[in-house]
Amino acid sequence: MSQTLNASTLLAVPMAPLVGAALAGIFGTQFGGNWIGRRLTHTLTILGVLIAFILSASTLKSVAMDGARFNETLYTWMTVGGLKMEVGFMVDGLTAMMMCVVTFVSLMVHLYTIGYMEEDEGYNRFFAYISLFTFSMLMLVMSNNMLQLFFGWEAVGLVSYLLIGFWFNKPTAIFANMKAFLVNRVGDFGFILGIGLIAAYAGTLNYTEAFAKANELSAITLPGTSWMLITVICICLFIGAMGKSAQFPLHVWLPDSMEGPTPISALIHAATMVTAGIFMVARMSPLFELSETALNFIMIIGAITALFMGFLGIIQNDIKRVVAYSTLSQLGYMTVALGASAYSVAVFHLMTHAFFKALLFLGAGSVIMGMHHNQDIRYMGGVRKYMPITWVTSLLGSLALIGTPFFSGFYSKDSIIEAVHESHLAAAGFANFAVLAGVFVTAFYSFRMYFLVFHGKERYDQNPEAHHAHHDEHHDDHGHDSHAPHESPWVVTVPLILLAIPSVVIGYMTISPMLFGEFFKDAIFVDAEKHPVLHELADAFHGPVAMALHAVTTAPFWLALAGVLTAWYMYLINPAVPAAIGRALRPLVVILENKYYMDWFNENILARGARALGNGLWKVGDRTLIDGLLVNGSWKLVGMVSHLTRKLQSGYLYHYALVMILGIFLLMTYFVWLNK
Numbered sequence: 001m002s003q004t005l006n007a008s009t010l011l012a013v014p015m016a017p018l019v020g021a022a023l024a025g026i027f028g029t030q031f032g033g034n035w036i037g038r039r040l041t042h043t044l045t046i047l048g049v050l051i052a053f054i055l056s057a058s059t060l061k062s063v064a065m066d067g068a069r070f071n072e073t074l075y076t077w078m079t080v081g082g083l084k085m086e087v088g089f090m091v092d093g094l095t096a097m098m099m100c101v102v103t104f105v106s107l108m109v110h111l112y113t114i115g116y117m118e119e120d121e122g123y124n125r126f127f128a129y130i131s132l133f134t135f136s137m138l139m140l141v142m143s144n145n146m147l148q149l150f151f152g153w154e155a156v157g158l159v160s161y162l163l164i165g166f167w168f169n170k171p172t173a174i175f176a177n178m179k180a181f182l183v184n185r186v187g188d189f190g191f192i193l194g195i196g197l198i199a200a201y202a203g204t205l206n207y208t209e210a211f212a213k214a215n216e217l218s219a220i221t222l223p224g225t226s227w228m229l230i231t232v233i234c235i236c237l238f239i240g241a242m243g244k245s246a247q248f249p250l251h252v253w254l255p256d257s258m259e260g261p262t263p264i265s266a267l268i269h270a271a272t273m274v275t276a277g278i279f280m281v282a283r284m285s286p287l288f289e290l291s292e293t294a295l296n297f298i299m300i301i302g303a304i305t306a307l308f309m310g311f312l313g314i315i316q317n318d319i320k321r322v323v324a325y326s327t328l329s330q331l332g333y334m335t336v337a338l339g340a341s342a343y344s345v346a347v348f349h350l351m352t353h354a355f356f357k358a359l360l361f362l363g364a365g366s367v368i369m370g371m372h373h374n375q376d377i378r379y380m381g382g383v384r385k386y387m388p389i390t391w392v393t394s395l396l397g398s399l400a401l402i403g404t405p406f407f408s409g410f411y412s413k414d415s416i417i418e419a420v421h422e423s424h425l426a427a428a429g430f431a432n433f434a435v436l437a438g439v440f441v442t443a444f445y446s447f448r449m450y451f452l453v454f455h456g457k458e459r460y461d462q463n464p465e466a467h468h469a470h471h472d473e474h475h476d477d478h479g480h481d482s483h484a485p486h487e488s489p490w491v492v493t494v495p496l497i498l499l500a501i502p503s504v505v506i507g508y509m510t511i512s513p514m515l516f517g518e519f520f521k522d523a524i525f526v527d528a529e530k531h532p533v534l535h536e537l538a539d540a541f542h543g544p545v546a547m548a549l550h551a552v553t554t555a556p557f558w559l560a561l562a563g564v565l566t567a568w569y570m571y572l573i574n575p576a577v578p579a580a581i582g583r584a585l586r587p588l589v590v591i592l593e594n595k596y597y598m599d600w601f602n603e604n605i606l607a608r609g610a611r612a613l614g615n616g617l618w619k620v621g622d623r624t625l626i627d628g629l630l631v632n633g634s635w636k637l638v639g640m641v642s643h644l645t646r647k648l649q650s651g652y653l654y655h656y657a658l659v660m661i662l663g664i665f666l667l668m669t670y671f672v673w674l675n676k
Contacts, residue, residue, distance in 0.1 A: 005062060005070040010089050013052045013059070013099060014138035017106070017131045020048030025128030034124075041124040045131040046110045052138065053103035056096070063096040064519065071144055071208060082203055090144035090207060094347060094523035097514075098141040098279060101354045102272050106134040108495035109267040112362050115491035116263055116369065126166060130267060133159040137272050141279060146195045146205040149280070153191065153244065156273045157184050163268060164260040173259040180253035187243015187250050194236030201229060211286040211525075218290040234287055234294035238301075241277025245331050248305045252598050254328060255312075258320040262365030265320060266358040269327060275350045278334045282343040286525040289341065292425065295531075299339025299420075299427040303434035306332030308596070310441035314448070315592045318375050319364045322449045326401065327357055329438060333416050336431050341531035342419035343524045348507075348514045349412035356400035356409055356503035359496060363394035366492050367453060370485040371460060377449055382458040386485040391454050393496040398450050400503045402443040402560045405548035408507030413439075414547070415515060415537065417556055422536045439556045443563025451571045460485065508544045516541055 028034065028041040036044075062068035073088035091099075109130060117123050136159055140152025165177030199205055201220060202213045220229040241247070246254040257269055268274070281288060281298070288294055306329050313325035330353050337346035368375055370387045384391035400409035417439070420431050487493070513519040516538045528535055541547060551557045570577045582589050594600065 005059060005068050005091055007070070007072060007074060007089070009055055010059070010070060010091060010142065011074065013055045013103075014135050014142065016048040016051040016055075017045070017138070018048075018135040020045040021128050021131035021135060024124055024131065028124035028128065036124075038123050041127050042110070042114055045127040046107070048131055049103060049107045049110050049134055052134065053100070053107050056099035056103045059091060060096040060100050063091065063093055064513070069522065073144070077147075083199060083205065085147050085205065086145055087148055088144040088206075089142045091142065092523040093519040093521070094279070094282060095141055097347070097351060097519075099138065101351055102134065102137045102141065105272060105354055105358045105499075106130065106137075106267060108358065108362070108499055109263045112266075112365070112492055112495040113263045115489045116365055117261060120261075122166060126163075126261065126263075129159055129163050129166070130264065133163070133268065133273070137276070140276055144207055146198065146207070146210075150192065150195060153240070153276065153280075154188070156268075156276060157181070157188070157244070160184075160257070160264075160268050160273055163264040164257045166260050166264070170259065172256075176253075176256040176259040180257050183250055183253040184243045187240045189239075190236045191240020191243075194233050194240065197229065197233045197236065207283070214286050214290060217287070228291065228293075230287060231291040231293045234284075234291045235297060237284060237287075238277075238281060238294065238298055241281055241335075242301065243277075244280075245274050245277030245335070246305075246328055247277070247301050247331065247335055248308065249598060251305060251309060251328050252595075252602060255321055255324045255595075258318070258324050262320065262361060262368065265324070266361035266365075269324065269361075272354070274327065274331060275334070275354065278331070278338065278346055278350050281335075281338045282347050282524055285343045288338075289525060289527045289531065292530075295339045295341060296425050296427040297339075299336055299423075299425060299431045302332045302335025302337075302339055303427070303431040304332070305329065306336060306438045307434040307441070310438050310445065312592055312595060313445035314441065315589060316445075317378050319367060319377050319380075319449065319453065320361070320375060322377070322445060323357070323360050323364055326360070326442065326446065329442060330357065330401075333413060333435060333438070336435055337416045337419055339427065339431070340419045340423040340425065340533055341526050342416070342423075342533050342537075343526065344515055344520045344534065345412065345415045345419050345537075347520070347524075348511070349409075349416055351510070351514075352400070352408040352412040352503075352507050355499055355506060356397045356407075359393060359397040359499040359503050360401065362492070362496055362499065363390055363397060366390040366488040366496065367394075367485075369488050369492065372485075374460065377452040379459050379462055380453045381456040381460070382454070383485050384454040387487045389487060389493045389496060393493075393500040394454070395450065396500045397503055398446045401446050402563065403439065403556060404560070405551045405557065406504075406508060408503055408505065410548065410551065411507035411511045411544060414551060414554075414556060415511070418537055418540070419533050422533050423531075436555060436559065439559040440563040443560040444567050447564045447567040448571055451567055456572050458484075508548075511544050511547075512541075 023036070023044050024041045025031070027036045028038075059068075068091075070089055070091040073084075073086045075087040076084060077087060078085040089095075110127070113126060113130065117126055120126065133156060136152050136155035138152075140149060140156060143149045143152060161177045161181045164180055165173050167173045195205070198210050198217075201217055202210045204210050204213075214230070217233065218228065218230040221227060222229050222232050242250045254269055254274065258265055288298075309325050309328035309332060313322050313329065316322045316325060330349070334346040334349050334353070337343070337349065366387065367380070367383060367390060370383065370390065371380060374380070396407075400407040403410045403413040417432075417435050420428055420435055423431075515534070526534060591597070
């Protein structure tokens with residue numbers, strides 16, 4: 001029997017991190033006089049996130065076990081005509097799962113930060129930012145209306161800007177956060193257009209009320225065009241998701257965001273913020289199900305991102321950028337699943353990916369610490385014997401990422417591949433090829449990084465930067481540049497262990513209720529007649545054990561194994577092969593090194609074109625037409641008329657008498673002419 005959740009308890013979930021962020025940001029920084037020290041700062045913020053996680057876990061239990069639900073308005077901010085702008089919560093299976101993912105990963109990042117940011121001057125400020133981000137993300141996923149959704153959407157973007165540019169004296173970080181901010185504004189423009197169209201034609205911002213009018217919206221064409229209104233709405237909303245979830249061509253900001261500290265890479269750019277777009281499309285499934293054009297568009301964009309961003313991961317040498325391009329590729333997989341109407345599969349992969357990708361990012365940060373802040377995998381090797389915990393947890397994360405049977409990533413990734421294979425949309429053919437090819441690519445670049453970092457010859461003493469006090473992440477290296485790697489402290493390794501556990505088991509535990517049970521029954525809508533993908537998956541599913549055992553007979557398993565073996569041979573057995581291939585395929589390598597020239601295009605075509613347009617509007621529109629003609633031209637005309645009029649006002653009586661006589665003469669002449 002379903003029950004209603006308590007509003008005060010739900011309100012405490014986002015408010016606890018907000019209070020921690022406020023206390024740390026005000027009293028732990030120069031703004032408030034540094035009244036509280038580092039220990040109290042991290043204690044308060046961790047306590048806030050811990051409370052949020054405990055309450056979220058309790059909410060998830062009530063939702064999953066007891067069928068509890070909540071959908072109420074807590075505060076009405078403004079009413080404009082019939083349009084209400086409210087603050088409220090909608091808690092169902094989708095929301096409860098997202099609440100737990102956000103708070104658990106955030107809690108692990110908070111603990112990890114104690115060790116990683118130990119020597120940084122902005123320690124307290126960083127804790128304030130990541131707690132504020134947690135609040136923003138929770139408001140986004142818990143919202144029951146599009147106004148609150150947009151507030152959370154923009155708030156996570158703002159905090160992301162602050163965190164990417166956390167080291168504001170570092171030029172590359174400032175460039176990266178501005179790039180992220182501008183690219184996301186492009187996506188957000190489409191997003192707010194979609195919300196505006198819903199508000200204009202449905203007359204509401206509330207999810208439930210808007211979804212109830214979905215069929216009415218599907219019968220309307222956009223005025224002045226032959227386009228279906230529902231298609232325009234869905235594509236506009238998805239453009240917002242393309243920016244936030246870094247889909248081609250709005251993906252360019254995410255790799256550069258690695259300029260920020262490593263903990264935010266795990267929190268924002270692996271587990272939470274970049275999945276906001278995936279969550280939003282899943283939440284809006286009643287609208288997207290009515291437009292096959294939009295679904296095909298989503299599938300194509302996701303397929304391009306999944307495959308072509310994976311190629312870029314192959315040639316990266318910065319350990320964080322390898323994981324960043326992996327994130328882009330996996331977000332593409334989620335997007336492909338959305339296009340196939342397998343929304344629950346996309347969200348399932350969102351959850352499993354959050355754990356193993358946060359693990360890989362934090363593992364990369366642990367390696368960076370152990371390697372005295374060297375991030376170049378070409379100057380690593382043999383690290384496993386010095387950092388055993390980081391090695392084992394990173395291996396588990398990598399196995400989950402490539403879809404190894406029985407690991408969490410296998411259940412979600414294999415389900416996506418199968419869903420695309422079963423889809424009957426026009427774009428499914430290309431998407432099927434992309435996700436299958438992506439399996440090999442993912443396994444290859446993941447284990448290329450793994451083998452270069454943890455196995456093979458030790459190369460850390462060959463780093464040309466090793467003896468130049470180079471601190472890529474603004475940390476004190478404690479004078480260890482010439483020494484061997486070392487394991488990270490317990491505040492770093494404990495989060496790795498805690499993230500490794502769900503990276504292995506969470507898929508096995510949850511695939512049945514999430515994909516084939518009723519966990520998402522009130523949250524996600526699929527038109528089973530038009531898009532029977534999930535029913536076809538359910539018919540072929542005989543339990544998680546049978547699924548994993550059957551995998552060894554399927555193409556994805558052998559493609560992944562081929563990718564691992566290829567990386568093993570090329571980087572451990574015969575290291576001359578990659579160099580030879582690079583020379584033979586040099587033109588292709590140049591294209592990949594320049595990231596398909598997307599940055600060049602944006603900077604030299606779009607940016608310069610926008611600047612030229614702006615200069616033209618300024619010079620012609622503003623300076624010539626507005627200032628020159630309307631403003632200056634009007635006063636010059638008035639001045640000229642005044643100058644002529646002033647000459648007629650001489651002040652001599654005989655001048656005025658002469659004018660009067662001439663006037664009478666002209667009038668008499670005129671009337672005489674009229675009477676003829």
